[in-house]
Amino acid sequence: MSETSYPVTATDPELAGRIREAVQGGLPSSIADLSSLVKIPSVSWDSFDPANVERSSEAVRALVESTGLFDSVATSRAPIEGDVLGHPAVLAVRMARNGRPTVLLYAHHDVQPEGDPALWETPPFEPTVRGDRLYGRGASDDKAGVMTHVAALRAVHEILGDDLQVGVVVFIEGEEEFGSRSFTNFLAQHREELAADLIVVADADNPSTTVPGLTVGLRGNVTFKLTVKTLSHASHSGMNGGAVPDGMLAMIKLLATLHDDAGSVAVAGLTSRDADYPDYPEEQLREETGLLEGVSPIGTGHILSRLWSKPSITVTGIDAPSVVNASNTLSPEISVKISARVAPGQTAADAYDALEKHLLEHAPFGARVEITDVDRGNAFLVDTSGWGVAEGMQALEEGWGQPAQQVGAGGSIPFIADLAEVFPEAQILVTGVEDPDTRAHSPNESQHLGVFHRSILSEALLLARLDARS
Structure with a gap:
């Protein structure tokens, strides 16, 4: 998470001013388009209607096409696997001109289930606006990421037109x-179209609504x-x-x-990573997470090390008799869903092996243990030494008016490791539109509209900087 001194492209003040005006002028339309996307319940889980994801993809395709920039959309x-197809993605390509770099802009249009x-x-x-936030499932994760790309491209096209190189x-x-x-199959299928010098993933968090973050460390998951x-x-x-x-x-x-008794993971073979962390007091953790008075945080060490650099294990679901339907019965079997986060530096495969070994060895009373529906995703550490991070940090500072912080993330974006494997020469920027009050994946998810505005502006300025870079 070290800072870089790599030289960056100088921003033309007059051009930057025009881009600011274009982003500001387009903001009402951007918010309206984001609201329209939120209305589509594009839950990608197998038990939900796939037609909604298809409808969402068509809406996104039309939005990308509306930028007027692309050779193909x-x-x-x-x-x-086999004949089973994944959900539809949108792919648009505009070829670089005159030796300019190519940037890949990633986001996702599917959302989590609504829950209760x-x-x-x-x-x-x-979608409902209350104060400075737009509420709705996917309003932030990640339809605001989709609209950040679309709105930034609209602004750049408005100013540079077909001269964009x-x-x-x-x-x-x-x-x-x-x-x-x-x-993985999509990458193989479209490897030539997806090849880029810089990859921007708009699917992460910011330290606050006024300070931008560039995520440089992500935990894996099992x-x-x-x-x-x-x-x-x-x-x-x-x-x-x-x-x-x-x-x-x-x-x-x-x-x-x-x-263990402190709440730390007690599975032999799961590893942690050493790193330096900014100040993050317990009071901030309580405020941002809604930790009830009298309830203690779990784990040991720096709080951010527990969130970014150590493993965690959560039971996210349980199949058992409900309280309403409970009878005086001994249940023959119980199932739960386990979500484990893997520290950077350990592969998801090694982490799963450790978890499987632990569960089989600790089964009480000789109980039979079955593990099914396994999914793994690797952790990732961003190389912060290249020109891409330098350009991104500068664009974030110009767009937000505050220096960007390089941060870790407790959540997982496993496909980033896949991108890095397929495109090893590409530099990766993990940006985001979320903040500590977003409540992604939870009830009352929301997008802070000021963060949305600043994210669009930063990305538009980044595109202008790349356009001037040979």
Whole structure:
């Protein structure tokens, strides 16, 4: 996460002023277009209607086409496995001219499920502005990222017109929230069109609504379904309880082995990474996460090391009898969804091996343990030494009026490692439109409109800087 002193392109003040005016003038349309995208419930999970993702892709294709910049704009689907296709992505290409670099702009148009509707203050797919925030599922993650690219391109085209010489590729994925299952095949299918000198991924966070962030470290992830079985059938809890272990008891005891008394991960073989961290007091953690009074943070060490550089394990779902339907019964089996985050420096494959070994070795009462639906994504560390990071940091400072901070992220964007493997010479910038109050993936997700404005401006200025770079 070190700073770089790489020389950057000088920004023409007159051009920068015109771009600022164009971004400001286009902001109402950008917010309206973002709202229209939020209305489409483009959940990419298998149990949801895929027609909504297709409708979203067509809306995004039309928006990208409206910039008037591209030689080609199309939707495309790549296979997941065999004849099973992934959700549609949008791919647009404008060739570089006169030796200018090519930039690939990435975002995704699919969204997480809404969750419990009762927890939303406004309907999740009816975008609502309250104060300086636009509320709705996907308003920030990542349809604001989509619109950041579109709005920045509109502004640059308005000012530079067809004189724009930098090459631009837009890749808007349709299944990032469901594991990017066709991503690798999509890269292979469109490798020539996607090749770029600089890749901008607009899918991360900022330290605050006034300070921009450039994410340089991302944790990996391992997710799977864990099932524990102890009985061939359910039986009466009064008649057999106390002698016969049920699936719930076995699951509870097994899950308890994953953490120590401080809440740190207690799985042998999961590693951590050493790094330097900016100040981040516990009070800030409480404010940004809604940690209740009297509830202590978990883990040890610097708080940001726990969020950015150490593994974490979370139970994100459980299949068990509900309280309403509970009977006096010993459950024969229980299943949970496990989401583990992997520290940079360890592969997801090694992390999964450690988790599998731990769970099999710690199964209580000889319970049968099954692990299925495994998904892995590698962590990533950005090389901050090149001209791309220098240009990006400068553009962020000009767009926000504050120096950008190089930060880590507890979340995972596994496909970035895939991009780096396929395009090893490309430099990668992980920017974002989120802030600590965004609540991505949660009820009442929102996009701060000031952050949205500054993100568009920064990207437009970056494109202008690249256009002047030979």
